Amino acid sequence: MALIRSAFQDELDGVSRTLVELSKTVAELINDSTKALLGADLQLAEEVISSDDAVDEKQHELDARIIDIIARQQPVASDLRALITALRMSADLERMGDMAHHIAKITRLRYPNCAVPAELTKTFIEIGRVAEAIALKTGAVIETRNTDMAIEVEKDDDAMDQLHRDLISTLLSKESSYGVETAIDLTLVGRYYERYADHAVSVARRVYFLVTGEYFD
Amino acid sequence: MALIRSAFQDELDGVSRTLVELSKTVAELINDSTKALLGADLQLAEEVISSDDAVDEKQHELDARIIDIIARQQPVASDLRALITALRMSADLERMGDMAHHIAKITRLRYPNCAVPAELTKTFIEIGRVAEAIALKTGAVIETRNTDMAIEVEKDDDAMDQLHRDLISTLLSKESSYGVETAIDLTLVGRYYERYADHAVSVARRVYFLVTGEYFD
Numbered sequence: 017m018a019l020i021r022s023a024f025q026d027e028l029d030g031v032s033r034t035l036v037e038l039s040k041t042v043a044e045l046i047n048d049s050t051k052a053l054l055g056a057d058l059q060l061a062e063e064v065i066s067s068d069d070a071v072d073e074k075q076h077e078l079d080a081r082i083i084d085i086i087a088r089q090q091p092v093a094s095d096l097r098a099l100i101t102a103l104r105m106s107a108d109l110e111r112m113g114d115m116a117h118h119i120a121k122i123t124r125l126r127y128p129n130c131a132v133p134a135e136l137t138k139t140f141i142e143i144g145r146v147a148e149a150i151a152l153k154t155g156a157v158i159e160t161r162n163t164d165m166a167i168e169v170e171k172d173d174d175a176m177d178q179l180h181r182d183l184i185s186t187l188l189s190k191e192s193s194y195g196v197e198t199a200i201d202l203t204l205v206g207r208y209y210e211r212y213a214d215h216a217v218s219v220a221r222r223v224y225f226l227v228t229g230e231y232f233d
Numbered sequence: 234m235a236l237i238r239s240a241f242q243d244e245l246d247g248v249s250r251t252l253v254e255l256s257k258t259v260a261e262l263i264n265d266s267t268k269a270l271l272g273a274d275l276q277l278a279e280e281v282i283s284s285d286d287a288v289d290e291k292q293h294e295l296d297a298r299i300i301d302i303i304a305r306q307q308p309v310a311s312d313l314r315a316l317i318t319a320l321r322m323s324a325d326l327e328r329m330g331d332m333a334h335h336i337a338k339i340t341r342l343r344y345p346n347c348a349v350p351a352e353l354t355k356t357f358i359e360i361g362r363v364a365e366a367i368a369l370k371t372g373a374v375i376e377t378r379n380t381d382m383a384i385e386v387e388k389d390d391d392a393m394d395q396l397h398r399d400l401i402s403t404l405l406s407k408e409s410s411y412g413v414e415t416a417i418d419l420t421l422v423g424r425y426y427e428r429y430a431d432h433a434v435s436v437a438r439r440v441y442f443l444v445t446g447e448y449f450d
Contacts, residue, residue: 083310083313083314083317086303086313086317087309087310087313090307092304093300093304096300096303096304097300100300100303100317100320103317103320104324107321107324184417187413187417188413188414188417194413196404196405196411196413196416197405199413199416199417199420200401200404200405200416200417200420203416203417203420203421204420204424207421207424
């Protein structure tokens, strides 16, 4: 029995490892999509767009593995909850990949022009930096189950929300003379980064709940 | 054994019924959020915003019930897959409620003004109509497991995507003189309706897969 239990624990650890890998992959993807966006780099944008399939495949493979573990091991309630939570985390991470993909598609749509006006480059460098950092920290939260770090992810997301609000204010300000096309593009791009960070928060919250049995506000 | 099996079947049917109820609720919510949006109806917008909590609560209750069924019944692989799929459908339906909520928040933000210029009223009536119809059809798909109807949901979503593309074109057209604020608002509102329909398609696809073991394109 101890042996079976230990094999089961190995399987749970394997699931956790794959989630951490996925978080690293989507951190790279958002970093690349930011670079492609700001550099109007079509080749890099195409790479992000095609990499998203690999994320989807990895997620499907992980989900099938998790369901197979549940079916074979008939886990006790607490382990079952951990496995169901892993399914939800994999869905969040997959959506983070989608957001990077959507940003890359706007880069491709505007190529050879740059979707971001020069004076907003700094803003998007910062948005991209926060997004990547949140994804990496979320991976660390999955790996270490550190609840303080999970709360930090929420704080980092507040910074993202502020950057997003500032972006919209800038687009709306009387002094700026952006056309409707730029307003539409950057509203969508801003939304994609914001959602990217939201999904990371969702993962961090799930880990927090698994560890403590409580939600944080 | 036959008796236990039948009680289990009752539980599965109960899950399905709750999913159908949720689909009806989110169909009403999108209908109300469209009415509030076009009529700049603050009270109705507030109702949509507060109703979303009830959807979230219903989803959490359903998810807890599903996980409890899995833990108690230790279902065979096919039933387990159906229950995991139900969890995913409930997440999709909950997100549809969020989209209605987001639309209502834009209505509230612009009150007493209307976020939609008069000449775009017809477009949003149509977008709202398609969204509500998709949600109701998705409920019927869950209830009947009719795979032809599941494919129809995908087709209805093509109509939504076309409406969304037309909206963006209209915002971008040289003849239109919408300001940046309207462009930002309607880009977001359009995106929320589009995502609402995407989640409905996701539910229909999941039912199709459960019934046939295959995905449709």
